[in-house]
Amino acid sequence: MSTIFLYEDGYGNVIDENGGPEPMDYIVDQNEFIVETIAIHTEYLVNTVPNEFSLTCPMLLEKPKNEDIHVKKAKPKRSYVRYTVQDKTRFFDLKIEKCMTASAASKQLGILEQLIDGLASIMRALAVFLRVVKNFINANPSATVVEVSEHLLKRFHDLKVSRSTVNNFIRRECNLSLKKADFHSIERNSSKKIEERYNWVCKQEKTDMNFLTNCLFLDRSAFDINMKCSRAWSNKGTHAIVTRPTMRTNTTPILGVISASGLITVGIKKPRPVKKRKADGCISSGTVTGHYISFLKTTLDGMDKHPHMKGHYIVMDNVPIHMHENIKKHIDYRGYKCVYLPTCSPELNPIEQFWAVTKNKAKRHRLLQEDTLSKRITEACSSVKQSHFKGFVSHSYPCWDKCRNRQPMQ
Secondary structure (H helix, E strand, O other), X not given: OOOOOOEEOOXXXXXXXXXXXXXXXXXXXXXXXXXXXXXXXHHXXXXXXXXXXXXXXXXHOOOOOOOOOOOOOOOOOOOOOOOOHHHHHHHHHHHHHOOOOHHHHHXXXXXXXXXXXXXXXXXXXXXXXXXXXXXXHHHOOOOOHHHHHHHHHHHOOOOOOOHHHHHHHHHHHOOOXXXXXXXXXXXXXXXXXXXXXXXXXXXXXXXXXXXOOOEEEEEEEEEOOOOOOOOOOOOOOOOOOOOOOOOOOOOEEEEEEEEOOEEEEEEEEOOOOOOOOOOOOOOOOOOOHHHHHXXXXXXHHHHOOOHHHOOOEEEEOOOHHHOOHHHHHXXXXXXXXXXXXXXXXXXXXXXXXXXXXXXXXXXXXXXXXXXXXXXXXXXXXXXXXXXXXHHHHHHOHHHHHHHHOOOOOO
């Protein structure tokens, strides 16, 4: 245990030997704000498989270079032209009676010109349909095939088209596909937010901050054992139905810190201990600033054991419970640096990718007697390969370019 000498700075403030703030300002009762640590950096490095790129991995198997792959070419669809009886009669009359070639007879009757004009009119009509459909879908990204069909019938009264034809037209001609939607707020790409991101990037580029070498990313997420994948297999022509319990289980808040070198710390928020005497007012049951400070202290204690992490940047989202002055005080006091990301910019935080992968890896089937939720979350976090963390961080760099060029986030 080290001794810390405190001084009075002449303005009524208490500082330490380095001029830092009074440490008593951010002492948190860790018995009240409990965050159980379930994974740390040292254990993660020990349990990481040394050779992640084993040849037994099916994704890395390469075929011999001399082996040729035969790809069967799909037959293009033929377009048919229908001619009238009179056109056919005149054509064969010239060919038989006048002994003209098929090419000369076609030119004399103007069949080629008619064909070209017909194709041109079809192409013009397709271009109009394409523009109308794309404009409608751009204005209504969640539009169904039925809604697109109804919109076309309103614009073109004499049009007769089936829903399947419209669906094929959307997929093939418009080059669109139906995907799981990500819902973004309206202000996310407002001019104010774009300018905020630009200023943030310009400011950070003047420092020595580097996401790949000297940054750690802190954030929280929530885990629900009843969460299911949004897609499922089913027989053709039948609905994909996945059953889940009627009662929704309580979500489990998770706090985590990662870097490009791997997992740093993961903790689970535990409920506050029950007090015999009720406190005045309402007590929040969610994750509050006290939990963040408690988790942050545990994380920094572990980072102190790794000298190369000293002075690293702690990167966090710009949310109210992260912005408490005691959080920045504690980070500065421990010899680290605090950086807040611009608002409405989750793409800049690589830990968002980590949470998505972890939730996908976590087993969500029924808990066995020897299983615990903490154990499953720990296994999911520890199963993420070390090389993937560098990929999470590298994924955010194109977003820096968008911020620098004042482009909207997609």
